[in-house]
Amino acid sequence: MLIAGGVACAAEKKSAWSPELKVGLIIATDKVTLNFSAPCNLTDLETGKVIAKIPAGKxxxxxxxxxxTSAAEIRPQKIALKDLQTTVNGKIYFGGIRFIKVKNLFNVINLVPVEEYLHGVLSKEMSPDFPIEALKAQAVAARSFAMKNRGKHELEGFDICATVHCQVYDGVISHWAVNKAVEETRGEIMTFGGKIADTNFHADSGGMTESVRDVWGTATPYLIAVREIINLSSPWIVKVPLKDFSSRFGDGFGDLKLVKLSKMSVGQSADDRTSSGRVKTARLVGSNKTVDISGSNLRRKFSLPSTLFDITVVGNEVIFRGYGRGHGVGMSQMGAKSYAEDGWSYRKILEHYYSGAELKKVY
Ligand SMILES: [Zn+2]
Structure with missing residues (x-):
């Protein structure tokens, strides 16, 4: 009985294993409130010695x-890391905690297996009400991102942060669709040429995704512009008073007299537009000076949802009219939703957005 039990336990452990991640939860704080679901040890990482025993539920x-000490961590005494529930300032996470001292403050880091981490990420990065195949595509993209970016914040003592800079991770909420999407894609990531692929994603492409080269300058074979099932989704409009617009270009610019930018047509490139139709550069003619500005700088300056837009001047207003939300690179989440509703599997959705990359199960 004992041996049989031991074998079953080992097999179970193996099937439940996933790589451990260090996620930066709170950066440079002076205190944190914790509570653990099982007895834990606090270990000084300088000496490797257990310096305190922590009771459960307190x-x-x-x-x-x-x-x-400069570094310490809290891990469960008897159960697996993935089974430990940790409350950090009132929010529930799976896994343990590491502290890294930064001058007089410390970083609070969650030690969490990738699969348990994904339960926290998925409900924040995509609505759990989206169709299951879209959630599964998102789970694979988020898993690939986490695995690819391990060590991104190495200098701060962790792998990835918990904000939009890396992926939003703000506690774990149990939701049947999220659980199903993570479990049914367990260990699956996108790869290209034997390496983990960059699985960028964004909210809504507006009709066509963007080549990564046109956004961040370096070409990647599987991050190219691809068409969407829905053309011109989610229109938006941003109005800026003419005076405010002109003042953003400094005293030397004067008043805006003319905007030179070819008309937007999704999927239609031009000298001043990328292959998806996003703005590469717009020429702004002021009363004193002419300025050429990139679409992404205009997006930043005026907090525009995307770089897929037209500009018109009507009366005393500059009007931006556009489509889509986000940088446009990789998977569009609204697009994934539409494809899933149309009957596509998560694999087909991923192969559409990361064209040429392969889905692989790595554990
Ligand atoms: Zn980050």
């Missing part, structure tokens, strides 16, 4: 002033 505050 909330306590850790202050950076009381931490007498």
């Amino acid at each position: 909330s306590f505050v850790v202050k950076s002033s009381e931490l007498k």
Whole structure:
């Protein structure tokens, strides 16, 4: 019985294993309130010695002033890391905690297996009400991103952060669709040429995704502009008073007299537009000076949802009319939703957006 039990346990452990991630939850804080679902050990990482035993279910505050080591971590005494529930300032996570001292403060880091991490990411990066095949595509994209970017924040003592800079991760909510999407794609990532692929994604392409070369300058064979099932989704409009617009280009610019930009047509390139039709450069003629500005700089300056837009001047207003949300590179989440509703599998959706990359199960 004992041996049979041991074998079953080992097999179960193997099937539940996934690589461990260090996710930066709170950066440079002086205290944090924690609570663990099972007994844990606090280990000083300088000496490797257990410096405290932590009972289950008891909330306590850790202050950076009381931490007498540069690095320490809390792991469960008896159960697997993935089965430990940790409450950090009232939010629930899976896994343990690491502290890294930064001068007089510390970074609070979640030690979490990738699969458990994804349960927290998926509900924040995509609505759990989206069709299951879209959620599964998102799970593969988020898993690939996490695996590809391990060590991105190495200098701060963790792999990836918990904000939009990396992926939004703000506690774990149990939702049947999220659980299903993560479990049914367990260990699956996108690869290209034997390496983990860059699986960028964005909210809405507006009709056609964008080549990565036109956004960040370096070409990647599987991040090219692809057409969408729905043309021109999600229109938006941003109006800026003419005076405010002109003032953003400095005193030397004067008043805006003319905007030179070819008319937008999704999928139609021009000298001043990319292959998807996004703005490469617009020429702004002021009363004192002419300025050429890139679409992404215009997007930043006026907080535009995307670079797929037209500009018109009507009366005392500059009007931006456009489509889509986000940088446009890789998978469009609204597009994935539409394709899933149209009966596409998550594999087909991923192969559409990461054209030429391959879906692989790595554990
Ligand atoms: Zn980050």
